[in-house]
Structures are given as C-alpha cells and as structure tokens.
Amino acid sequence: MTACIFCQICAGTLPASVVYEDKQVMAFMDIHPLGRGHVIVIPRHHARQLPELPPGLADYLFVVARHILKAQRALGWGLEGSHILLNDGPQANQTVAHVHVHIIPREKRDSLPSLGRLLMHVTGLYGPVVKRQRLDQQAQALAAQLARLPLLTAPELPAA
C-alpha cells in the first residue's frame, strides 16, 4: 500500500476522472482546477521529479500534454491561452511528490478570479473542489476529442 495519491489513482484505489491512459501515463482532471478543464498528466512509474524518470518517459509526458491542450481547444477551452506547467520540487510548489504536468486553460471572462486562483496555485494553495460528476463529464469530452487526434504511442522503456 503506497501513500502516494497518484500511485493510488494508477492502481485504481482512488477515484479519478480519466482523460487518457496507456501503459506509461495517465491523464485526469485536477480536482482543484485553476481553469475550466484543468488536466494533470502523470507517469505510472513513481518518481518525485522529472530527472528521476527515464528520459523517453519524461519527454512523453509533454507529448501527451500537447495533445491534451489540442483536445481542450477543440472543446473551446483555453482558446485565449493555456499554461503547460511542471512544478518540479518543493520550492517550486510541487504539492504531490509524484511528477505531474498541468495543462490549465485560461479564459478572458474568468481572468480576474482565475488569476487569483493561479496565484494561489503557485503559492502552493488550491482552487475550489469541483464535483466528480462535472469532472467526469469534462474527462469524457476530452477523451472523445483525443480519439480524433493522431494516435499517441507510448515509448518502450528499459525494464526497471
């Protein structure tokens, strides 16, 4: 039994609104979203920080993040802007010690409150909790868009 909440999500012992998964990564909705449709991508392999991952897997996280961003925009999320953000280490406000990349859509009309929430986020605080049903709907919409993009191919990695 691991104490890492992201490993528990990978193991299916904690719930998540899954957007995408393959043998190397999982992508799911952030339960403290800083913008509509905020997604997190993680490696299944537990590592605290990016340099601890096999290079092919580290780079693949950003490939998946780019696909997520495209899927978000196909849904009209982040058309005015998005952040792709890795907080890598405690002084960079990494709040879960398992590598994760944020894809955060921003919106004009939520500029002020969203900005406030983003500022909270980089200080290590959170956005508001969103209901699971809403997160599941967003995850399903994103998954449908991802299915229309070029297929992702998870890298083959050396055995651990």
Next chain:
Amino acid sequence: MTACIFCQICAGTLPASVVYEDKQVMAFMDIHPLGRGHVIVIPRHHARQLPELPPGLADYLFVVARHILKAQRALGWGLEGSHILLNDGPQANQTVAHVHVHIIPREKRDSLPSLGRLLMHVTGLYGPVVKRQRLDQQAQALAAQLARLPLLTAPELPAA
C-alpha cells in the same frame, strides 16, 4: 525586418546570452529572470502558439527544456525546485507572441522575493533586469554543463 524580438534574437540583430542553439531552437537567459539562471527556449521558426508548430518541433522544445533543467541542477540551480512553464496565449500571460518555454530555478532563500516575482510574472509583469555580463556568465556555465549531457538531436522537419 521583423517586429518579433525573438526572431531578431535568432537573426542576431538583438543580443542574447545564448545557452544552446541548433538548426531548430535557441535557448538563452531571460533578461527578466524570476530565479537565478532562468532560461527561455524558443523555436527558430516563428509561431505564436504551440499548436501552430510542427508537432516534432513542439515536442523538441520540451526535450531541450529538460536538458536545460539538468544543466541548471548540475550548477546547483533549482536543486529545491524548478518550473518548466509554457504560457501559451495572451490570457495565459504570454508577453512575447513567439512560442517560448521557461525553465525557472527556485531557491529556498529567495522564496519570498522569488515568489513575489513569480506572481508578478504570471500576471504578465517582469522580474528585475540583470546585467548582460552576468547573463553571459550564466549562459557559458550552462553551455558547459549541456556539453556533458547526452547529445541533443534536432528533429528533421518537413520543408515549410
């Protein structure tokens, strides 16, 4: 003559403290650093946002960013944490309309002022200007570390 300051840096008509360059990308010191050794990676090809780039080039930016992060840490920068950050679009506080990825080392002892500067940055403001000589020294130190890492291979891209 382009109005884009990053295109002018690529063309050599504006100065920059260059950390790394190849046929596809350039990496140089941010002149408004939000942490010691803050680097920006850009594609030579002008595009405002990530989805406008050829996919292989978009992904390569993050491969280079990961190498920069390793080089920074080899110098002792960002050992407690770093941000890899793409602000993609005006509502995400992208202040230069040419795709760029930030690699921002954070430090414990500069936690408060640095945090203040990071907050300014995500609001679209800047950190303090640093003297060119200091930036050049940092760029040279990073370049020396990069030379010790596995060779980067710029992708072959379809002709424009």
